Amino acid sequence: MKVRAAKKPRRPKTVALTFDDGPSPYTPQVLDILRRNRVKATFCLLGNNVGDYRRTVRRIVREGHRICNHSRDHADFTKLSRTAARDNVERAQRKIRKAAGRSPKTFRFPYGASDPAARAVVRGEGLRILGWTVDTRDWQGPPAPTITRRAVRDTRPGAVILMHDGGGDRRPTVASLPNTIRKLKAKGYVFVLA
Template identity: 40%
Template sequence: MKQDQNASGRRALLRGFTAVGLAALTGCAGTDRANAPAGASPSAAPAAAGPPAARVLGPSAYRLRPIAGYGPQRVAPGKLKVRHRPILSMDFERSERAMVLTFDDGPDPRYTPDILRTLRRHDVRAMFFVCGEMAVDNKDLLREMADDGHLIGNHTWTHPLLTRMTRHGMRPEIERTCEVVEDAVGEPPAWFRAPYGAWNRAAFRLGAELGMEPLAWTVDTLDWKTPGTDTIVSRVLGGAAPGVVVLNHDAGGNRSQSVAALRDYLPQLLDDGYRITVPRRRGI
């Protein structure tokens, strides 16, 4: 499990790579521990969450419908097209007013259960990009995500800067996390997000070889900086638009602000007519 004491080191690393962004040769999506900085600490972390709340959703729930026709095929490893830059937003009809919420770095038993309860309360799905070192001891939370219809993505094992790694060193970071997810929920992830949004050719190729599409984001809440709940809410609502992918965190530091912000902005998005959904995962 990541420790808050790593936050300052990761933030320093992040600052050094902020300039990389989307302008990088390999199509970096932007940087921050928003693909996982260990994060700072706002107020004291809440007590560990109790057992998951009872499931109340049904498969026909309107807000649970996946985006039609979008998303990676469940293809055999090595058969997916190798991209040269990550997907930044979802391409579907503007009239659909659909958005995607994503959460990085977890699962963390201090914060992830509260996020899952809020999503369940509003009958919506989201995407969770998990780190293997967190997931391996919290497979129950992975199963809860899958049971509720959320998509689980790969965010590497230890959240390293992939652009500083060899392909040989990168492979187990990605492959081991795929194995943990598959062991917990019965299928490997179909989506991959590079830590810090720092991509290179090897990362794209390895992801494709393992049957995963690379997903970045459109709106960065910068919640890992703990800017305050109101600021996080304002960033989400201010960036809301059809096709937008929002970056949040459910681990990597004290995420109580992120938990509180979701409770605030999610009902507002729904009241504004947005459908919060996930890309469809289709069979071969």
């Protein structure tokens, strides 16, 4: 009698949505869509923005999303000294902690721009560096269907999708979000925190 090998359990196809440069007036709209679709996301917050949006930051945390330090002021860390980089990260941490009631555990470099010295500073602050694998380029202002197409077309299991809830007119990003979520779910993706 042949003994069949036990099948390995299939790992779920995961994807993480991330939003940079907020909070902003668009963040509550993003949160509403995520709540309706039962999806959690990671919000990479600018320290200088959180003071005007404390209620929104608290809502992000209350609704089970992850917060991430995206610097104090969106500086290019490859152009900062170690001291300036550390000051930028620490000041953003303090501002986010004050608004959120907790400290971020992750850091995303503005523009994705880093060098060994900047990465050493961030790791020295005890933060995990968060990158991305799918850039929707929503910051260029394309229409909503283009943002959705890029997100869905380029997603592979384990993907981290870069979108923006701040830093400009984010109406196309907000408009793209329901279809992006629907199409990724239809492909069997499960949304996770980055």
